[in-house]
Amino acid sequence: MMSFSQPDAFSPSQFTSSQNAAADSTTPSKSRGASSTMPLTVKQISEAQQSGITGEKGAPFVVDGVETANVRLVGLVSGKTERNTDVSFTIDDGTGRLDFIRWVNDGADSAETAAVQNGMYVSVIGSLKGLQERKRATAFAIRPVTDYNEVTLHFIQCVRMHLENTKSQIGSPAKTYSAMGSSSSNGFSEMTTPTSVKSNPAPVLSVTNGSKTDLNTEVLNVFREPANVESEHGVHIDEIVKRFRLPEAKIKVAIDYLADIGHIYSTIDESHYKSAFNE
Amino acid sequence: YLEDRIRRSGSLFSASGLCGEPADATLASEESMFSVGMVICDGEGHLNEKSILLQGSVEHSRGQHVRLDLKDVDRFSLFPGQVVGIQGHNPSGHCFVVSKLNDSIPNFVDAQLPRAKKQAVDSEGNQSSDVVSRVLSSVIAAGPYTTSDNLLFEPLQELISYASRKQPQLLILMGPFIDSDHPEIKKGAVDKSFQDIFLFEILRKLQDFTQYLGHNVRVILIPSVRDAHHDFVFPQPAFDLNLPEDITHQITCLANPSLFSCNEIHFGCCTMDILKHLSGEEISRKPPGEKHGDRIGRICTHILKQQSYYPLYPPPAGVPLDFSLANGALEIASAPDVLLLPSDLAPFVKVLSLDESSEEPKRFICMNPGRLAKGIGGGTFVELNYNEDTDKTSASLIRI
Structure with a gap:
């Protein structure tokens, strides 16, 4: 049975008053006091816009029409650099990369950052900063992920949050943002007005309409996934069949077509294929 | 460069x-x-x-x-x-x-010569090609030549047996011969040097083959950057073999890439997997409503249109491209009749033309014979019977 740990269950001592003050100073009064965190992916952050006058200092970022105070990311640490006053690192969650800085004020902060190493999965809570078109974030709390289910849970939370926010945008100018998951909810809910209302939010899951071209493209995308590109022997046809839950004959036709036009090639036998895409 | x-x-x-x-x-x-x-x-x-x-x-x-x-x-x-x-x-x-x-x-x-001179060159070419008829039977294969579970070179033995039965005039073998990606070579779990494996397992078999068929057969060996016993650089020099004098005229080692001719038929060959590399990088657009064209054929024609065996830049990681050697070596001075491009991609033999818009487009044969061994099983090779031009030529893709 899958056990869900709580990625947000940070001990209160990890949030110092100075950090909360820092968080407050960067967000407009409208969202001050709301300490609930929003689970996001780097891609969502990279597409986020600042509300208010463009480039206005301290203007909060808007994701899916919701102003974000604090954000939570789960991803792989790289490029960790330690200095006397701060530690900077990059988080890669598979959708993109985001630079973080964690200010070091006391021994507790040092201990927290020391536990984080390159190549480790971590859960980070922080606030966003926009700096000349480039987004970066200040981290308040970093914690190594001990159970990989946390990563899966985080992405599920991101999907659910995105669906909730985009659904409620249709037909309602004002929207309620409630933090999701009992672990992160603290009873606060926040009323904000979205800066842009999308009439047709993009569906999160694309459903193939059964046309051959679509299936070919979707099968090719599986082969082009980074893990499959790096795999020595590529992907077995059975894995593709399992993934799409379609008859093997249909998948075989798509694979034969992709092999004929040179997008994929067979490796150790006629059942293992790999993308010709150069990584 | x-x-x-x-x-x-x-x-x-x-x-x-x-x-x-x-x-x-x-x-x-x-x-x-x-x-x-x-x-x-x-x-x-x-x-x-x-x-x-x-x-x-x-x-x-x-x-x-x-x-x-x-x-x-x-x-x-x-x-x-x-x-x-x-x-x-x-x-x-x-x-x-x-x-x-x-x-x-x-x-x-076409660009440099005046019209009168151009015709003279063409007619001269026609006269010389009358002397030697442009007819050639050949068997063409690319390595690896042994399955991934051993170093017994059984697929190579199968190929040689087939060639002994068919008795082609030309046997073209392209690397890798001692594949650096082979599990046992990778692990270093062999008790002989790579050069010795090449000499005893491959060259000896080929010497027996040439002695069996006599002076009617020529064998051409072209290296690959995956050859563990050879220089890891591209363009790549030919194998340096000290062969007995009686068979030096029968077994010829060429550089990678190389252009050679046999019975006035010009062959171009490059064992670097340019097809796979180009396939991963090429983007295209076609007019709306038009059917999908032959993508692999299009990639093959790029090589001749660009007059270079390796027109891709920058090359993917792991390609030891040396620009100091590239200037003359990668250039395709004149379009070959047969272009050999061994690749991991699906094997094929295609007749392609360089300029569809002209009245008489230059046609050439392009082929990927595939790999002779694939994993623990056999792979494919090509038998080509060239007969004066592409129309009368026959080719078969054979699986072992």
Whole structure:
């Protein structure tokens, strides 16, 4: 049975008053006091816009029409650099990369950052900063992920949050943002007005309409996934069949077509294929 | 090398008379102009329609690049490193709006020689080809020559048995012979040197084969960068074999890439997997409603259109491309009759033409014989019976 740990269950001592003050100073009064965190992916952050006058200092970022105070990311640490006053690192969650800085004020902060190493999965809570078109974030709390289910849970939370926010945008100018998951909810809910209302939010899951071209493209995308590109022997046809839950004959036709036009090639036998895409 | 390619292509374009003198595409101008340069990507990722830049030569545009807008071009096929001629204008100085794109570098002979001289060369060629009839039977294979579970070289033995029965005039074997990707070679779990394995397991079999068939057969060996017993560099020198004198004229070692002829039939060969590399980088557009063309055929023709065995730049990680050796070695001076491009991609034999628009397009055969061994099983090779031209030629893709 899958056990869900709580990625947000940070001990209160990890949030110092100075950090909360820092968080407050960067967000407009409208969202001050709301300490609930929003689970996001780097891609969502990279597409986020600042509300208010463009480039206005301290203007909060808007994701899916919701102003974000604090954000939570789960991803792989790289490029960790330690200095006397701060530690900077990059988080890669598979959708993109985001630079973080964690200010070091006391021994507790040092201990927290020391536990984080390159190549480790971590859960980070922080606030966003926009700096000349480039987004970066200040981290308040970093914690190594001990159970990989946390990563899966985080992405599920991101999907659910995105669906909730985009659904409620249709037909309602004002929207309620409630933090999701009992672990992160603290009873606060926040009323904000979205800066842009999308009439047709993009569906999160694309459903193939059964046309051959679509299936070919979707099968090719599986082969082009980074893990499959790096795999020595590529992907077995059975894995593709399992993934799409379609008859093997249909998948075989798509694979034969992709092999004929040179997008994929067979490796150790006629059942293992790999993308010709150069990584 | 890159600068030379752009400059030489520019002079070939202007000498062909089809286009004017190349201009600087980076300068703002409302006038239509013609420019020559190399396609590059504006970032580290893969090429896409928004990231296409044209890098000019130092001579014409101080080596600067300009973004290309291809919205008015209904058909193109591009990859990084490709040298193209473009017609269009650059209203802002930041973006060149392309109206016409030419991805085929004019042939050196066509561009340089006056018409009378050209005919003389052609008729001379016809006379010489009457002396030797352009007929040739051949068997063509590419390594690995042993399955991944042992170093017994059973697929090679099968191939030699087949060739002994068919008795072709030419046996072309392309590397890797001692595959550096073979599990046992990788682990270093062999008690002989790589050179010894090559000599005893491969060369000895080939010597027996040539002795069995007598003087009617020629064997050609071409290395690969995956050969553990040979120089890891591309372009790659030929194997240095000290063969007994009686068979040196029968077993010939050639460089990678190389151009050779047999019975007046010209073969071009490159064992670097350029097809796979180009397939991973090429982007294309076709007019709406048009059926999907032959993508692999298109990639093959790029090699001859670009007059280079390895027109891709930058090469993928792991390709030991040495530009100090590249200048003459990678150049395809004249289009071969048969182009051999062994690749991990699906094996094929295709008859392709270089210029569909001309009345008599130059036709050539392009083939990927596949790998003779694939994992723990056998793979494929090609039997080619060339007969004067592509129309009467037959080829079979054979699985072992």
